[in-house]
Amino acid sequence: MNDSSFVPSDNLLSGISGPDHVKALTPEQLPALAQEIRDEIIAVTSATGGHVGPNLGVVELSIALHRIFETPTDQFVFDVSHQGYIHKLLTGRNGETFRKLRQTGGASGFLYRSESKHDAFGAGHAGTALSAALGMATARDLKGTDEHVVAVCGDAAFTCGVTMEALNNVVASTKRLIVILNDNQWSIAKNVGAMAKYLNRLSTNPTYNKVHHDLEKFFKGLPGGEDMNRVYMKWKRETKDFFVESSLFEKFGLRYLGPIDGHDIEELEKNLEFAKQCDTPILIHVITKKGKGLQAAIERPEKFHGASPYDAETGESRKSDAPIATNYQDVFGHALTRFATQDSNIVGITGAMPSGTGLCHLAEALPEQFFDVGIAEEHAVLFAAGLATKGIRPVVGIYSTFLQRAYDQIIHDVCLQNLPVTFCMDRAGLSANDGPTHHGLFDLSYLRCVPNAVVMQPKDEDELVDMLHSCINHAGPAFIRYPRGAGVGVTIKDEPAVIPFGQAEVLREGTQIQIWALGPMVDLALKLAEQIGNEEGISVGVVNARFAKPLDKTLLLKQTKFSPLIVTMEDHVITGGFGSAVIETLQESNTLISVERIGWPDKFVEHGSSIDILREAYDLSPDAIRARILKRWSQTEKPVIAEA
Ligand SMILES: Cc1ncc(C[n+]2csc(CCOP(=O)(O)OP(=O)(O)O)c2C)c(N)n1
Structure with missing residues (x-):
């Protein structure tokens, strides 16, 4: 020592x-x-x-x-x-x-x-x-x-x-x-x-174990048997093939x-x-x-593989007092089960994450329409591509971060052949306690550049069901991203709606600043727009962008005719993300107005106690975003005719 x-x-x-x-x-x-x-x-x-x-x-x-x-x-x-x-x-x-x-x-x-x-x-x-x-x-x-x-x-x-x-x-x-x-x-x-x-x-090879056990007993029973047993153990380690096939x-x-x-x-x-x-x-x-x-x-090995805080005596999860909305993963799992019950061509595929993705609900209800392929994301995607060639409608439930492993299969097998595979990417955004290996912060960037890919994010769990329904009925590859954990708490319609691909939704009219937000950022955008309107007298519109690709170019260009500042908000890195898509669209149309992109910086974000704490640390808290919007507005050149 x-x-x-x-x-x-x-x-x-x-x-x-x-x-x-x-x-x-x-x-x-x-x-x-x-x-x-x-x-x-x-x-x-x-x-x-x-x-x-x-x-x-x-x-x-x-x-x-x-x-x-x-x-x-x-x-x-x-x-x-x-x-x-x-x-x-x-x-x-x-x-x-x-x-x-x-x-x-x-x-x-x-x-x-x-x-x-x-x-x-x-x-x-x-x-x-x-x-x-x-x-x-x-x-x-x-x-x-x-x-x-x-x-x-x-x-x-x-x-x-x-x-x-x-x-x-x-x-x-x-x-x-x-x-x-x-x-x-x-x-x-x-x-x-x-x-x-x-x-x-x-x-559990019975032959090997039995012979081994009997011989050990035999040696130990002889005078000096401990020593003989030790020699036997060494020999056994070295000649295992004697007993069993290698x-x-x-x-x-x-x-x-x-x-x-x-x-x-x-x-x-x-x-x-x-x-x-x-x-x-x-x-x-x-x-x-x-x-x-x-x-x-x-x-309960599955629950305790990775557990949230629990009572050490009973093993029960520690309940928070706040009312809990349904998790996105469960909404997805139940909706897919509902659709798959109506159409036996619809199947769900997971790479070893049945409960994490919510596909456990499908597994339970329709085991023949469910596949757990193990920790084999490349295979999951290729397998889905093969299924899709024969009229099956595969839905791959996967975490955003783990889909990274199947990038070549996405490009070379699914998108190049324009096969109708739906990807439901859970844990898009931060996985606060887990940290950089698990944050789903790159998917928009790595998917947006792939031809034929349609990439979207719902503002709430009802829209997730609409998107799932729309994607399953789409003739090509489609990717839906959504965050870890609870949804917003909205009611889910009895019948899902079809969302026309590339169509954004105006949630709040405004004439000066337009906030284009994706997913969980929509809710925050609405609050900030209200606050900035009330406190600063600035007219702020909010758009639920829904699609990072194709972007609603028509709406965007229409708004630039009267709003000199577009703010984009995404739970994703800004490099190559949703805000970049907005800038590229404006540039292609020669409409170079101000754009403030709010998203995660070009850094690996560490783990933290909560998403709020990490957002605070990276200047992405509601107050910090508000300050950035106002600063950018103060620097923005206002057109003489600013009213629509
Ligand atoms: C590429 C990838 N896919 C999925 C996961 C999620 N995941 C984390 S641990 C784990 C199971 C690991 O099992 P095993 O290696 O047998 O170790 P054990 O936890 O049983 O000790 C899975 C599927 C992951 N971490 N990485």
Whole structure:
């Protein structure tokens, strides 16, 4: 141990300020440390929300990793990195930083290279660990250093195309890479597909387990049997093929160890130690229990994958007193179910997010019209394209940020062939507690430039249903974006209306300033227009733009005849977003009037306690926007004839 300041105390966790302290503990102290870590995770996440189940499942694994390896010299690459809480607690981030998990100024819910030297690689999207770790291991080989690189992947990471691409390249790239397959059988929902079935067979192989168990018993029963058993265990690790057909991983050239009890620290340490000495890439298959230590999380793994604040005793969500409008995701899920009931050609597709997207409602009502393809966004989009060629009407429910992964499929497969696929992009805008990996701030920019794409955002949940209805009946690709969480609270009509594509809606007449707003910005625009009218005597109109593409050019150009200032408001980066579309349209028509674009700057926005706090920090609070509009108005040249 390098650090002599460690004084073991009754409370082990509070004395740990780095991995050296973890190594200094005796094996007998480790169960107590594991318990303290679980208590801390439950205490903190019950207040802040967070990834409860994934972390409770890897407490022992994380302790063992930090006892066997030396970070930051050795490097861990956690897939998604949502299970990195224990790693944070053991690398100097316990105490105040962890207590403010996912809050402004506190630890992020994911790993960031900028947060700690122990975070070798950042992530928030799934499936990146193996590929990144392979790159790091190969760089090590090129540079001639000898640190260990360990990729920690969940079982669902192996449903990602990019993980399989990396697996295909491991032996061609390095001789030394350690892969931990943390198998808890769950993605967010139950893991799906042939790979999940295969892993299940591998971990419960009755032949292997029975022979192994009988032999272990046999050796232990002999005089000196403990020693013989140890030799047997070593031999077993090295000759597993004797008992069972070689695993898929061995066919890819990796050595396979397992399955191992992921809650047995001694067993984990032994196997990690073995892996360290190994001169071939190696995969250790570790079986863990998602949510271990919290009964509610074990019983409801999906809810506790990523939970909002909850009561630690009962597991129930902490209710806010404010009346809660229906979530956009549920409105979408119920509306799609209604449409799909009337037309069996309508199907819903998710990439491992049935409840997050609201498609769980379709899954429950019409399972044959629902597809969960795993964490495979590229496939989800291509699969939809294929379905669409044969008259099926696929609706892909997906988070804005995860759709980024399927960009080539959007361009090359859906839009180029002008196929009628509807994309419902949830979490468009900020995902405050999650931070930059999860903010949906780029979709307008990356979609607007694609020919045939129609891109829209509803002002409320009723308009979402109208848009969904309109898109399903549209002959080409269409994208609807909407934010995380509750809608405005409006009633949803019995029969949806068709919204003509490219038609905006004037919500407030005005003659001097026109605010063109998208989605949740519409409500704020109406309030600001009222306020500016009352307090400043300026006549402000408000348009619910509805479409970023095609833009309502006719209305826009008509308004520029009498209003010298257009303000655009979007929950999106301003670079290439909705405001840019307005400027481009004006420029193409040679109508260069003033435009004030309100949106997120060209920066990665960090995590924060709430959207309001983040908006405040980026000068996007209602007061700051009002001030910007007035300042711009004061600088705007007013035409002599300003009245329509
Ligand atoms: C590209 C992408 N799609 C979807 C998600 C949402 N997501 C976060 S974690 C997760 C499941 C991860 O399961 P697994 O890797 O087995 O880890 P576990 O949580 O079970 O430990 C999913 C689908 C994501 N983070 N990235």
